[in-house]
Amino acid sequence: MTVIGWLQIALFVLIIGLLTRPFGGYLVRVYAGERTVLRPLLGPLEAALYRAAGIEPKTEQSWLGYSVAFLIFHAIGTIALYALLRLQSSLPLNPQHLSEVSPDLALNSAVSFVTNTSWQSYAGETTLSYASQMAGITVQSFLSAASGMAVAIAFIRGFARTRSATIGNFWVDVTRGTLYVLLPVCVVAALFLMTQGVPQTFAPSAEVATLENGLQIIARGPVATQEAIKLLSGDGGGFFNANSAHPFENPTPLANLAEMVLIFVLGAALTNCFGRMVGSERQGWILLGVMAILFGLGVAGIYALEARGNPAVSALQVDAVANAQRPGGNMEGKEVRFGIAGSALFADVATASSDGAVNAMHDSFMPLSGGILLANMMVDEVIVGAPGSGLFGMLLFCVVAVLMAGLMIGRTPEYVGKKIGSSEIKMTILALMSVPAATLGLTAFACVVERGLAGLGNAGPHGYSEILYAYTSAAATNGSAFAGLSTNSAFYNLTLALGMFMGRFLVIIPVLAVAGSLAAQPIIPRSSGTLPTDRALFLGFLLGVIVIVGGLTYLPALALGPIVENLQMWAGALH
Amino acid sequence: MFDLIILALVVGCFALAIAYAHLCDDLLARPADEDVAP
Numbered sequence: 001m002t003v004i005g006w007l008q009i010a011l012f013v014l015i016i017g018l019l020t021r022p023f024g025g026y027l028v029r030v031y032a033g034e035r036t037v038l039r040p041l042l043g044p045l046e047a048a049l050y051r052a053a054g055i056e057p058k059t060e061q062s063w064l065g066y067s068v069a070f071l072i073f074h075a076i077g078t079i080a081l082y083a084l085l086r087l088q089s090s091l092p093l094n095p096q097h098l099s100e101v102s103p104d105l106a107l108n109s110a111v112s113f114v115t116n117t118s119w120q121s122y123a124g125e126t127t128l129s130y131a132s133q134m135a136g137i138t139v140q141s142f143l144s145a146a147s148g149m150a151v152a153i154a155f156i157r158g159f160a161r162t163r164s165a166t167i168g169n170f171w172v173d174v175t176r177g178t179l180y181v182l183l184p185v186c187v188v189a190a191l192f193l194m195t196q197g198v199p200q201t202f203a204p205s206a207e208v209a210t211l212e213n214g215l216q217i218i219a220r221g222p223v224a225t226q227e228a229i230k231l232l233s234g235d236g237g238g239f240f241n242a243n244s245a246h247p248f249e250n251p252t253p254l255a256n257l258a259e260m261v262l263i264f265v266l267g268a269a270l271t272n273c274f275g276r277m278v279g280s281e282r283q284g285w286i287l288l289g290v291m292a293i294l295f296g297l298g299v300a301g302i303y304a305l306e307a308r309g310n311p312a313v314s315a316l317q318v319d320a321v322a323n324a325q326r327p328g329g330n331m332e333g334k335e336v337r338f339g340i341a342g343s344a345l346f347a348d349v350a351t352a353s354s355d356g357a358v359n360a361m362h363d364s365f366m367p368l369s370g371g372i373l374l375a376n377m378m379v380d381e382v383i384v385g386a387p388g389s390g391l392f393g394m395l396l397f398c399v400v401a402v403l404m405a406g407l408m409i410g411r412t413p414e415y416v417g418k419k420i421g422s423s424e425i426k427m428t429i430l431a432l433m434s435v436p437a438a439t440l441g442l443t444a445f446a447c448v449v450e451r452g453l454a455g456l457g458n459a460g461p462h463g464y465s466e467i468l469y470a471y472t473s474a475a476a477t478n479g480s481a482f483a484g485l486s487t488n489s490a491f492y493n494l495t496l497a498l499g500m501f502m503g504r505f506l507v508i509i510p511v512l513a514v515a516g517s518l519a520a521q522p523i524i525p526r527s528s529g530t531l532p533t534d535r536a537l538f539l540g541f542l543l544g545v546i547v548i549v550g551g552l553t554y555l556p557a558l559a560l561g562p563i564v565e566n567l568q569m570w571a572g573a574l575h
Numbered sequence: 576m577f578d579l580i581i582l583a584l585v586v587g588c589f590a591l592a593i594a595y596a597h598l599c600d601d602l603l604a605r606p607a608d609e610d611v612a613p
Contacts, residue, residue, distance in 0.1 A: 071596070072589075075585065079586075082585070086578060103577040103578060107584075423602070426603075501588055505592045509592065512596075513603055516603070
């Protein structure tokens, strides 16, 4: 480990810390329909969209109406994206004359981007036309992020409102999130990435002669615009197969830092947005504090493990210590321009955040580093998470935490002035169990059927980790790949699509149900018997609940993969 | 043919999700003896 490596990590944390409050305040104003700096410019467009769609922005929906609107919106999105991928060979903006996408892959990709997962069983540059990338993938990146934020805002309204039968209007929330939050930030981010060398062109792939008189095809396209929303949305689906390890997606260390900031900024800001909307910013800082501790532990662990390197390599007299001439440690699968710190930080950011972008190959990380990446996703990606999903995941754990605390001290559980009754607990458990059910159930299934084992690139615990990672990534709507597993088969395309569907929709429906139930309640005034949830004590308690629930659910699965592999590595066996 | 099967699959899954939302709505109905507010 180096001082400059730690400084990179500290700089990233500092930037996120500085951006959280201003962005949080901006989000509150946007979703309340208040005046913002962009309203004079985009307000007429917003009003025109409502008129065109026949939406009355002042009319709100019950939680059930909100949920049905959310589901219909994404059903249409899935079908539209599927149709686009199947018809791309007949559509314009296909300079490479790419053929249509196969049915199972098209379904997997459509579900993947509609659910904000961005799992990719394909290589973008050789599979998708520019029309599919722009009108399909990019559009769904915007809309899935906007709908995730809308759900989080609706959930916050459940806590903030008193005796309300409604939790907002889904169509209005999605429109405002897209117009006032995602679009403006993406315009700035895309322009910045272009200054760093990210291409933005409709020209076909370049064909160049190499020094050996061979022909090399260099893929390019409208990358910068997709890159910006890929990161900001928590989506993570790259224009190129190598994702953010590709020099056209992530050319410089400065671009790398900006990409990580884009991944985290909205998720972190939503904690402040929550605090402001429930009337106490401290509540938001407590949530961010829990996220920061979990994130800090993860990045420190990965950085330390990767900097130490592989003992089997060290045994061959290879010096793994970093100095001015070499990065040291485990550089397999990492880009030299990012080094170990830049790769470890990006990997932790991408798995904690639900983004799923990668700038290094996770398959090549040390076994326990892979275990940390898995753990980040397994705890429902509450460590900032994707825009929206991280916050509502964390709030679900808050409900469990106040229930546990209430049982210990003999009080009815309350959180930010709302009583947590049996109805809310039922819904919370349904939401929290959906992801493990999909992850562990589908992993077990793939491990015992021939079609599942056929995709493995490695044997032993590492191969098992590849399968576990794939389904964890899908059900947690992360989308990053461990690599080493060939998933472009009918079996994996369909089962991963099922995992993504369960991980997104079976979580969000109960979340909205909790929102509706809480919104209908009165806000209880704070009393001497109220458990203070804006103090360090609750921060520690919440942290413990997340670790214990996550550990009880997933430790056996992790023991069979990364933990066994680590023990075998120290015994000299590599996979 | 495959496209029609997949279309039916997508519509069926989302219809099930909507049914699940209605089921959650039923589950939300509080028991009569539950303490609702202080």
